[in-house]
Amino acid sequence: xxxxxxxxxxxxxxxxxxxxxxxxxxxxxxxxxxxxxxxxxxxxxxxxxxxxxxxxxxxxxxxxxxxxxxxxxxxxxxxxxxxxxxxxxxxxxxxxxxxxxxxxxxxxxxxxxxxxxxxxxxxxxxxxxxxxxxxxxxxxxxxxxxxxxxxxxxxxxxxxxxxxxxxxxxxxxxxxxxxxxxxxxxxxxxxxxxxxxxxxxxxxxxxxxxxxxxxxxxxxxxxxxxxxxxxxxxxxxxxxxxxxxxxxxxxxxxxxxxxxxxxxxxxxxxxxxxxxxxxxxxxxxxxxxxx
Ligand SMILES: Cc1cc2nc3c(=O)[nH]c(=O)nc-3n(C[C@H](O)[C@H](O)[C@H](O)COP(=O)(O)OP(=O)(O)OC[C@H]3O[C@@H](n4cnc5c(N)ncnc54)[C@H](O)[C@@H]3O)c2cc1C
Numbered sequence: 001x002x003x004x005x006x007x008x009x010x011x012x013x014x015x016x017x018x019x020x021x022x023x024x025x026x027x028x029x030x031x032x033x034x035x036x037x038x039x040x041x042x043x044x045x046x047x048x049x050x051x052x053x054x055x056x057x058x059x060x061x062x063x064x065x066x067x068x069x070x071x072x073x074x075x076x077x078x079x080x081x082x083x084x085x086x087x088x089x090x091x092x093x094x095x096x097x098x099x100x101x102x103x104x105x106x107x108x109x110x111x112x113x114x115x116x117x118x119x120x121x122x123x124x125x126x127x128x129x130x131x132x133x134x135x136x137x138x139x140x141x142x143x144x145x146x147x148x149x150x151x152x153x154x155x156x157x158x159x160x161x162x163x164x165x166x167x168x169x170x171x172x173x174x175x176x177x178x179x180x181x182x183x184x185x186x187x188x189x190x191x192x193x194x195x196x197x198x199x200x201x202x203x204x205x206x207x208x209x210x211x212x213x214x215x216x217x218x219x220x221x222x223x224x225x226x227x228x229x230x231x232x233x234x235x236x237x238x239x240x241x242x243x244x245x246x247x248x249x250x251x252x253x254x255x256x257x258x259x260x261x262x263x264x265x266x267x268x269x270x271x272x273x274x275x276x277x278x279x280x281x282x283x284x285x286x287x288x289x290x291x
Pocket of ligand 1: 104
């Protein structure tokens with residue numbers, strides 16, 4: 001097995017073009033190294049990308065947040081613009097451990113394609129897009145369209161996620177994230193919910209709601225999005241608790257019964273957190289601001 005540590009993006013893309021599906025991209029390595037040591041993958045070449053200078057940028061331009069493909073969770077946590085996106089901050093706080101966040105990346109979370117993926121779930125609610133580069137070109141894909149099945153994505157072996165982008169939430173938008181897991185820290189989520197809602201005149205005028213760990217992939221819940229539009233917080237609570245989201249398609253497992261019972265509560269909690277965020281930003285006043 002060859003090990004490559006390219007010094008430029010172009011060099012990395014050239015290697016991926018050469019080795020195709022026989023290459024393994026290693027970023028923070030928190031998933032990829034386990035896959036290697038446990039024999040789940042047997043690549044001919046490892047392409048280590050964590051230090052590529054082209055993948056390190058983080059910032060916001062014209063109210064659009066961008067994260068390079070090798071930006072770690074700990075850098076996201078420390079970023080002053082992202083610190084105002086409360087749902088994302090909660091997601092990072094609950095993700096893994098400080099050690100995992102020091103090397104793990106949002107790009108790696110997306111590219112792994114797991115359904116119980118915290119950051120992919122929150123970025124889906126934030127309406128994120130990824131930029132995929134290959135030798136000689138690039139394309140964009142929205143989340144969750146990139147997720148093709150359990151641990152499968154639409155990312156080609158010759159491609160790298162070079163950038164993740166999402167629109168910075170406006171002053172009248174709030175974000176929330178909820179993770180139910182067996183242990184509070186260092187555990188894979190059993191139910192994940194991300195929410196981004198717009199609140200105007202005391203009602204939710206629209207929003208994006210994403211679910212993780214309750215379907216084959218991270219999904220958007222158009223069902224919940226439809227149920228909350230035009231409603232006050234109290235009406236949202238009633239509408240959400242009425243039935244579990246149509247997109248929560250639960251497979252037979254030890255946790256199925258628990259998930260069936262708990263998923264509506266998790267969605268409600270995420271929406272309440274997003275509403276609270278909007279209240280604190282000043283989008284909701286008067287009696288509608290009472291939680
Ligand atoms: C102890 C432990 C706890 C964890 N806890 C959580 C948790 O709470 N929540 C959670 O969601 N995950 C958790 N994880 C999983 C993991 O940390 C995350 O999925 C992390 O985001 C992966 O990022 P990485 O940079 O380490 O990716 P890597 O491990 O380097 O790569 C993961 C996959 O993505 C591909 N890849 C990486 N970067 C790119 C890129 N830029 N372009 C194209 N392909 C790429 C790799 O080829 C590989 O297939 C945990 C893992 C461990 C070991």
